[in-house]
Amino acid sequence: MTTDFASLALSPSPEGLAALEQRLAKDLECLGWPARSWMPVRAHGGEPVLDVAIIGAGQAGLAAAAALAQQGIRAVVFDRSPAGNEGPWATTARMETLRSPKELTGPALGLPSLTFRAWFEAQFGAEAWGSMDKIPRLQWMDYLRWYRRVMSVDVRNDTAVTGIQPLPDAAMVRLALRTPAGAQRVLARRVVLATGRDGLGGPAVPAFVNALPRSQWAHSSDEMDYGKLAGLRVGVVGAGSSAMDSAATALEAGARSVELLIRRPDLPRVNKGKGAGVPGLTQGHYDLPDAFKWRVRHYINVANVPPPHGSTLRVSRYPSAFFNFGCPVLAVEPQGAAMRVATPRGDFVFDFLVVSTGFKIDWRSRPEFDTIASHVRTWKDRFVPAPGDEDQELADSPDLGPVFEFRERAAGQCPGLDRIHCFCYPAALSHGTVSGDIPAISDGARRLASGMASLFYREDFEQHFANLEAYSEPELFGDEWVPAPPPAERS
Template identity: 40%
Template sequence: MTAFAATGRLPDPANGDPDHTGGLAAHEAAVAADLDRLCLPRKPFTAPRTGPDGKPMLDVLVIGAGQFGTGIAAALKLAGIPNFLVIDRAPAGQEGPWVTYARMPTLRSPKHLPGLCFGIPSLTFPSWCRAAKGDAYYEEMYKIPNQDWQDYILWVREVLDIPVRNDADAVELLPENDHVGVMLADGEVIFAKRVVVASGRAGTGGYAALAGVSPELGPDRVAHTMHDIDFSRLAGKRVAMVGVGSSAFDNAATALEAGAASVDMFARREVLPQLNKGRPSSVLGFLDGWMALPDADKWRLGVYLDLMAGVPPHETVQRCLKLPGMSVHFRTKFLSATPSDDGVRIEVEGGPAGDYDFLILGTGFRVDLAHEPLFESIHSQILLWQDVYAPPPELERPHLGVQPYIGDAFELRSKGEDTLERIHLFNTATFMSAGTMAGDVPALDVAPERLVTALTQKLFVEDFEPIFQDLQDWEDEHELETTPFYAPDFVNKTGR
């Protein structure tokens, strides 16, 4: 049994270096020196191409500028594929969940994980944090504060000069045989040879809906944990929470800290999960090995981890326990939520049914691209696990069967002849095919490079003819020009 000594409290900024700017500036110079020693970025190799709009076409368009989108972009640049763009619907600095709907004070991952480093020590989170905040601040830290993690991602983007276009909402994918068009909400279409969808947990089909919740309940009476909730309005109110996962506890704590009179949490299960199986399953064997498993073993492993639901971190639970007003009701069955005179009437078996002022749904995210607007025009063509694999009856899980059955390069596969393989999916919808490679912080130091290696191969193959021609035409260095053996008539010839 492991003893957890830390309480999850945030480090005191007063314990850090009072002048962080100088330390970070020196550290950024060290990053530049490291890149120079490693000859990074590598020389570009792809062939230019003109899009249907008559403009130069991108090699890669990355949708999503969160941690994985930033990592993929950085890996592209370092690999010698600089002709890319990252777009995100959020304003600059608001990408991903960390400073929006992630309502825990810290990440759930340990602080020593390297992050977006690509094998370069100076790019790791610990290196950045020590330079930006000071050694004392880092040493006092237990887990990474959300804002620090967001600042680190933005720093990687800045120090590697990653091109990001914010306030750009991708609404439709338009695949063709030799490129993909991506339509934005304003009608603009961006063309690229390859598109990577790195849209995170919120980009796989929205939140998991709950049967029985009346559509007549407006945002003033019900919200999901992923929504923008004005917690100040809950001061003095009775709150009902469906779910006991990590985000449910985070939102319960936030409501109580904002002055809510009480939070009643309802759960079907008998007890909370006890073990975080994400710890032992985030080692490199699981990350690199999952995709090499036979389908039957992928399914068996995926079902097991799906059943072993994530346990709320101890510091998250302790955060709630120190606040009066929280009650957890196990072995309950939610039946309905309907409008009352000025609140919500909750019907539930085995728990305190009755009137509440507000309902929060801690039901997690749905993984079903049929409900994700970006994939609306192509979803019927996407090959799914249920189209390929029939599990034994005891392992049937319909919600896992609707996940896409992706290829080795994380590309979508088609049920028919329609071409989807230029669209590469890199979010939690790839779980059954690739495990947590595209889903969690522990994969960040390896996952982007794995995808970019596959993209490099794809781009090299499709651009082979112009690349080969460039090789034949290359005459930049006449190696023997200063020797008696120089034969200019045989430049670019075999001499046989």
């Protein structure tokens, strides 16, 4: 049995969702969530100072803000996208469903009433949940919009961070912002980068596209109207999940043909990352020896992640889709409005090329990080792998502290850098995959929030101790008992 989710989405049951929201509100009340405020109010030069500024209001940013609220720490979240379009789900993602199993609880932070399943069943019922294979992508976005509302996350949309500057003498960080009202700046004691898969860089773009005008190619992460590919001969470089989704979207938009140019002689069959996803790794990866961390992440990188079964079938059902193995791109030559692509298996003529070549850490592509980029300690500064185990992605990954904080490459050259916390995909080598992907995002958010609570308390210890000394709310008033006379005086 299958369920027509498109028709379900047109006729939800608001009463069911309202009841769930009441249950969630009661759960939060019983847990004392958000916790009472305990952070000292700060100002600097007449400007208010935020406890925490989070950059990015996708699932990582939302989970981080909600976890901080449980610790009584207020966060303000800034996102460059319009409200409701945060993250990739409604913009650049093109899969029909999520790739993760539907049972994973994602950013729910241990609250049953906050899970996608609870949200879904409240509207469409348990039978619809049982018949669903994987979560439809746009429904996940709807769920995150609901999550933001019911958890009262303070998000400032249409706000891009254009600069970030530690102020060590003031023990805070200054953010420069571009907002609808013009350029602004804010101060925060700590900053969290919840900036996603490309959080410290951008698309990995192969050099051969430099031969083409920008109108003839796109990276799979670009926002693009695939309808313009109708009737065209399209090449897709790569065979990962995004490549399959891009190829399928082009075919569904009416592309005349789609040729997948696949460097490998075959597609990987097993997602090794799933085999690593056990609580021991989630909780223990940070404490592993360096060689073990590298070994795990490098093995997964080399094994490569296969595209999902459904995504691959979505492409192969079209007779105009062609899987070309052992077919790396050797050269690209423009030919008028078309192009010729040379490969070991021969030349292809395309009207448009999609490169699905992943992402890379590239500080140069993120000018907002100019003041800190050269000072961030990376794994190539920390660890030398065995010959044959070199891995550029891992070498470029930041060497993070226990609360996801950046460390200085040279001590004293960028004081205050450790007030910036990297809660996005490049944290994977240091902490494991707890800062971006659905399976362990709650674990990562709680690690971040509890670690920040500890840092703040230690930093403000003298004030908290003074508060302890000044605390004067009586527990007893002196009239709860009568002092006994000495035994000899008792009659």
